[in-house]
Amino acid sequence: MHFDCFIIGAGAAGLCCGIRCALAGLRVAVAGAGMSSLHFSSGCVDLLGRNRLGEVVFEPFGQMQALAAACPEHPYSKIGADAVKSGLDFFVDQAKARNLDYCANGDKNHLHITALGKVRTTYLSPDGVYSPRIEEAFLNKKKVAVLNFAGFRDFYPELAAANLKKHPLFENCQITTGEIKLPELSRTGGSVRELRSIDIARHFDCAKDLGPVAEQISRLGQGAQFVALPAILGISNYKSIRKSLEDITGTIIYEVPTLPPSILGMRLDEALRSRFAELGGVLLSGERVCGGGIEKSRVFSLDLASRAKISADNFVLATGSFFSGGLASRLDSIREPVFNLKVLANQKRGNWYNPTFLSKESHPFMEYGVMTDSSLRGLDAAGRAVENLYCAGAVLAGYHPVREQSGLGVAIGTGVFAADRIIGQANNPNNS
Numbered sequence: 001m002h003f004d005c006f007i008i009g010a011g012a013a014g015l016c017c018g019i020r021c022a023l024a025g026l027r028v029a030v031a032g033a034g035m036s037s038l039h040f041s042s043g044c045v046d047l048l049g050r051n052r053l054g055e056v057v058f059e060p061f062g063q064m065q066a067l068a069a070a071c072p073e074h075p076y077s078k079i080g081a082d083a084v085k086s087g088l089d090f091f092v093d094q095a096k097a098r099n100l101d102y103c104a105n106g107d108k109n110h111l112h113i114t115a116l117g118k119v120r121t122t123y124l125s126p127d128g129v130y131s132p133r134i135e136e137a138f139l140n141k142k143k144v145a146v147l148n149f150a151g152f153r154d155f156y157p158e159l160a161a162a163n164l165k166k167h168p169l170f171e172n173c174q175i176t177t178g179e180i181k182l183p184e185l186s187r188t189g190g191s192v193r194e195l196r197s198i199d200i201a202r203h204f205d206c207a208k209d210l211g212p213v214a215e216q217i218s219r220l221g222q223g224a225q226f227v228a229l230p231a232i233l234g235i236s237n238y239k240s241i242r243k244s245l246e247d248i249t250g251t252i253i254y255e256v257p258t259l260p261p262s263i264l265g266m267r268l269d270e271a272l273r274s275r276f277a278e279l280g281g282v283l284l285s286g287e288r289v290c291g292g293g294i295e296k297s298r299v300f301s302l303d304l305a306s307r308a309k310i311s312a313d314n315f316v317l318a319t320g321s322f323f324s325g326g327l328a329s330r331l332d333s334i335r336e337p338v339f340n341l342k343v344l345a346n347q348k349r350g351n352w353y354n355p356t357f358l359s360k361e362s363h364p365f366m367e368y369g370v371m372t373d374s375s376l377r378g379l380d381a382a383g384r385a386v387e388n389l390y391c392a393g394a395v396l397a398g399y400h401p402v403r404e405q406s407g408l409g410v411a412i413g414t415g416v417f418a419a420d421r422i423i424g425q426a427n428n429p430n431n432s
């Protein structure tokens with residue numbers, strides 16, 4: 001099989017890159033060895049939530065010029081603020097094409113509530129987490145209810161409410177808590193404390209009668225400007241479920257992003273995969289790329305676990321960081337396992353981490369990754385740019401997704417940027 005573009009890694013970076021290439025009419029495949037980090041993320045797209053001084057950022061694009069001057073190796077510095085913005089706009093459109101609505105506060109960050117009741121910034125949120133009407137309720141609330149489903153073990157309304165009360169936005173607001181019983185699940189016997197987000201989401205997807213749940217929301221949330229529930233109201237039918245509950249109760253339902261497995265992240269993963277497939281992209285799920293050959297500064301072969309024979313004009317490495325196997329550590333080294341690309345990493349193990357686990361400085365290894373030229377082309381072990389190999393997402397060096405809150409912003413921005421370079425070359429082959 002021959003492709004115009006072969007993408008290694010089926011996370012946000014690889015899939016956004018694949019969707020962009022497919023829309024441009026390229027023959028494109030994405031190989032993903034396993035689940036991506038989306039299943040663990042909040043589902044909200046962080047762009048730049050904190051600056052280098054650790055201060056909260058509300059105008060992320062306004063910070064990017066200073067970032068470019070201070071950190072030229074940062075992926076945003078390489079691709080530029082305009083490309084980041086255009087990548088995120090593209091992402092919103094593609095999610096919408098699969099009926100998944102993401103909302104932004106213009107070009108600014110907005111606030112959302114975490115499962116622990118912290119109020120934190122992000123840039124794009126699913127419309128159950130942020131929308132103009134939710135913002136209105138946020139600003140004018142006098143009473144809020146935080147409710148859980150009986151048996152769901154990863155959300156604690158009392159803890160969330162206690163933390164919320166500490167935030168200036170909520171200090172003068174009455175916060176009540178409570179628990180909703182799901183009649184069908186309580187009839188199954190055994191310990192109801194064993195329910196995970198996915199169990200309850202599947203239950204909602206098949207629920208025939210939302211009346212009993214709506215009745216409890218109305219009773220427990222009486223008078224509240226919004227009712228905060230863990231975001232587990234279905235994976236596929238969540239829109240109609242949320243709308244039905246809001247119509248019956250007359251209350252805004254606020255979906256609080258949960259701990260992993262994250263239903264909001266799974267909705268996004270499903271939307272990106274199905275968008276890619278409907279555009280004619282070839283998705284090789286469960287396919288691991290074990291290695292790749294580079295000769296004369298070009299990738300010329302790939303070694304797939306299935307032993308399928310493929311060739312391509314261009315390749316994209318979007319294999320994620322340590323978490324997804326895009327970077328591998330040994331006792332005394334850190335390497336990129338597919339092409340053995342040059343990595344930006346301190347090779348002395350003692351320098352990889354901060355001895356204080358929860359230090360504000362965080363851990364140096366979070367910034368390790370593959371090195372690229374200014375077009376995001378990977379550098380081989382000798383430091384030469386590989387002409388037909390682009391890198392995108394968490395495998396990249398030079399940024400700290402946790403400390404600066406930029407994980408999905410970098411993944412989407414660089415994934416779309418890599419696609420545009422490849423599309424540009426396909427349209428104008430002399431421009432390599």
Ligand SMILES: Cc1cc2nc3c(=O)[nH]c(=O)nc-3n(C[C@H](O)[C@H](O)[C@H](O)COP(=O)(O)OP(=O)(O)OC[C@H]3O[C@@H](n4cnc5c(N)ncnc54)[C@H](O)[C@@H]3O)c2cc1C
Nearest residue numbers: 009011012013033034037042046289320324393394407408
């Ligand atoms: C627990 C957690 C919570 C997070 N929360 C947020 C959040 O709330 N907001 C936010 O913006 N960011 C968040 N992030 C960061 C964000 O999710 C990631 O930065 C981003 O999703 C990275 O996307 P990616 O496509 O680069 O990599 P990944 O999502 O890691 O995907 C890499 C893919 O490559 C595949 N792969 C790896 N090696 C191979 C191989 N050899 N062959 C084939 N496939 C391979 C993997 O199986 C996987 O499918 C979070 C991250 C984690 C871990």
